[in-house]
Amino acid sequence: MPDTAENQAKEQPRRRQARGERRIAQLLEAAASVFCTTGYTAASTNAIAREAGVSPGTLYQFFPNKEAIAIELGDRLMHQMRDAYGEALAPVDPATPLEEAVGSAVDRFIAFNCEHPVFFALMHGPDVPGRIAEEHDALHTTLLARVEALLSSLLPDTSPADLARTSRMCLGLYKAGLELTLGHEGAEREAYVQELKNVLVRYLEPLVGERPGREEASSPRTP
Amino acid sequence: MPDTAENQAKEQPRRRQARGERRIAQLLEAAASVFCTTGYTAASTNAIAREAGVSPGTLYQFFPNKEAIAIELGDRLMHQMRDAYGEALAPVDPATPLEEAVGSAVDRFIAFNCEHPVFFALMHGPDVPGRIAEEHDALHTTLLARVEALLSSLLPDTSPADLARTSRMCLGLYKAGLELTLGHEGAEREAYVQELKNVLVRYLEPLVGERPGREEASSPRTP
DNA sequence: CCAGAATGCGAGCGACCTCTCGCTTTTGTC
DNA sequence: GACAAAAGCGAGAGGTCGCTCGCATTCTGG
Numbered sequence: 353m354p355d356t357a358e359n360q361a362k363e364q365p366r367r368r369q370a371r372g373e374r375r376i377a378q379l380l381e382a383a384a385s386v387f388c389t390t391g392y393t394a395a396s397t398n399a400i401a402r403e404a405g406v407s408p409g410t411l412y413q414f415f416p417n418k419e420a421i422a423i424e425l426g427d428r429l430m431h432q433m434r435d436a437y438g439e440a441l442a443p444v445d446p447a448t449p450l451e452e453a454v455g456s457a458v459d460r461f462i463a464f465n466c467e468h469p470v471f472f473a474l475m476h477g478p479d480v481p482g483r484i485a486e487e488h489d490a491l492h493t494t495l496l497a498r499v500e501a502l503l504s505s506l507l508p509d510t511s512p513a514d515l516a517r518t519s520r521m522c523l524g525l526y527k528a529g530l531e532l533t534l535g536h537e538g539a540e541r542e543a544y545v546q547e548l549k550n551v552l553v554r555y556l557e558p559l560v561g562e563r564p565g566r567e568e569a570s571s572p573r574t575p
Numbered sequence: 576m577p578d579t580a581e582n583q584a585k586e587q588p589r590r591r592q593a594r595g596e597r598r599i600a601q602l603l604e605a606a607a608s609v610f611c612t613t614g615y616t617a618a619s620t621n622a623i624a625r626e627a628g629v630s631p632g633t634l635y636q637f638f639p640n641k642e643a644i645a646i647e648l649g650d651r652l653m654h655q656m657r658d659a660y661g662e663a664l665a666p667v668d669p670a671t672p673l674e675e676a677v678g679s680a681v682d683r684f685i686a687f688n689c690e691h692p693v694f695f696a697l698m699h700g701p702d703v704p705g706r707i708a709e710e711h712d713a714l715h716t717t718l719l720a721r722v723e724a725l726l727s728s729l730l731p732d733t734s735p736a737d738l739a740r741t742s743r744m745c746l747g748l749y750k751a752g753l754e755l756t757l758g759h760e761g762a763e764r765e766a767y768v769q770e771l772k773n774v775l776v777r778y779l780e781p782l783v784g785e786r787p788g789r790e791e792a793s794s795p796r797t798p
Numbered sequence: 799c800c801a802g803a804a805t806g807c808g809a810g811c812g813a814c815c816t817c818t819c820g821c822t823t824t825t826g827t828c
Numbered sequence: 829g830a831c832a833a834a835a836g837c838g839a840g841a842g843g844t845c846g847c848t849c850g851c852a853t854t855c856t857g858g
């Protein structure tokens with residue numbers, strides 16, 4: 353199969369110059385900024401082009417439509433996340449204290465979301481259409497599976513239904529804590545992160561309390 | 576001041592016939608349905624009129640603009656909520672067990688939101704413009720103040736900053752639990768309500784543990 | 799019963815948004 | 829330097845949506 357014109361739907365639609373790659377990065381950055389402040393639907397392609405300092409026509413030189421911008425942005429973020437924190441929830445040494453497991457997982461994901469606030473904006477808005485919602489669902493399912501795996505190793509004797517419910521609950525609590533965390537800066541942000549950890553640990557502690565080799569540790573506030 | 580034409584901006588803009596009141600209720604019901612399925616911004620006034628079985632012109636006979644529909648809907652819901660559950664968070668007998676206080680407050684608000692899913696759609700979407708966001712903020716502030724008052728009576732010796740943070744956290748957790756609850760039906764819904772109560776109680780328990788006349792009660796799962 | 803107000807209609811106006819198209823300018827290659 | 833491909837432009841086509849306006853119909857008070 354020769355690399356003719358009709359092969360353009362796969363991988364490399366056409367040859368890009370270095371300038372083009374730079375423009376793409378620039379446009380994605382601009383899109384991230386606009387999506388963050390206005391959300392996906394309210395963000396106009398003209399506004400994204402203006403933010404990037406190019407004409408609307410130039411934007412459509414590199415993206416077939418508005419949705420593709422969000423898709424590409426989401427894909428790149430997903431890759432970055434997998435590269436940086438792919439193992440965040442994977443290793444589940446049953447001997448790890450609950451505080452430590454929860455704390456490190458929360459820290460990793462909070463850090464990523466603080467560095468890339470678009471991620472939350474894209475994955476949280478109820479206004480995203482088709483394809484992006486699919487990405488959202490895929491991510492949610494992946495995360496849910498990870499959490500479920502982690503919890504099932506911590507809570508071996510729990511029914512699948514309870515496990516699924518508890519996992520969803522943990523994800524929901526994390527999302528709520530993330531929203532509060534992103535809404536604050538500096539020391540206050542740190543405090544919210546700590547509160548989120550407290551919530552999760554205290555929620556899960558009674559469920560794993562029967563595990564061998566664990567002592568009771570209850571610190572009412574952060575020491 | 577006579578009740579002339581220029582007095583129409585207050586209270587009763589003009590005289591309504593019974594048919595008009597019926598149409599208004601009908602339009603609001605249709606709007607609630609459309610808002611629920613598509614969100615506020617994506618909901619078109621033509622779609623609302625179609626859902627109500629009237630022409631677009633008729634809709635604008637009763638509402639000056641799209642925003643006013645949401646405002647009126649929000650106002651009516653707020654009134655219903657105040658009438659039905661206004662006292663839900665108010666009475667704070669310090670002798671009340673934490674489980675009971677949290678449980679009844681959660682039950683009341685969950686019940687209201689289950690009966691009126693529009694409420695969540697209107698108050699949750701990040702796409703709502705100006706005035707509705709104000710209503711949202713007002714409600715949030717009110718609820719926050721109530722929670723803060725309730726917690727301050729349970730936790731007398733806590734700094735105002737910690738109190739505010741804990742209150743916000745509780746509200747955020749409630750919102751997360753509400754979303755999960757609304758996403759399920761029947762027995763599963765009940766289970767999520769119970770999990771939400773567990774989360775809140777376990778989160779707050781260590782903070783009120785020093786209160787006199789309380790015994791430790793830790794039930795790993797719902798009995 | 800009738801005058802005037804309230805209700806009801808639906809084509810269509812203006813604003814905005816996504817995306818296109820013909821064109822010029824820049825870049826890489828021989 | 830010549831030439832093709834890529835990058836860049838911006839007016840505007842085509843479409844949707846909020847909302848209006850002129851006119852027809854139904855109600856209500858005197």
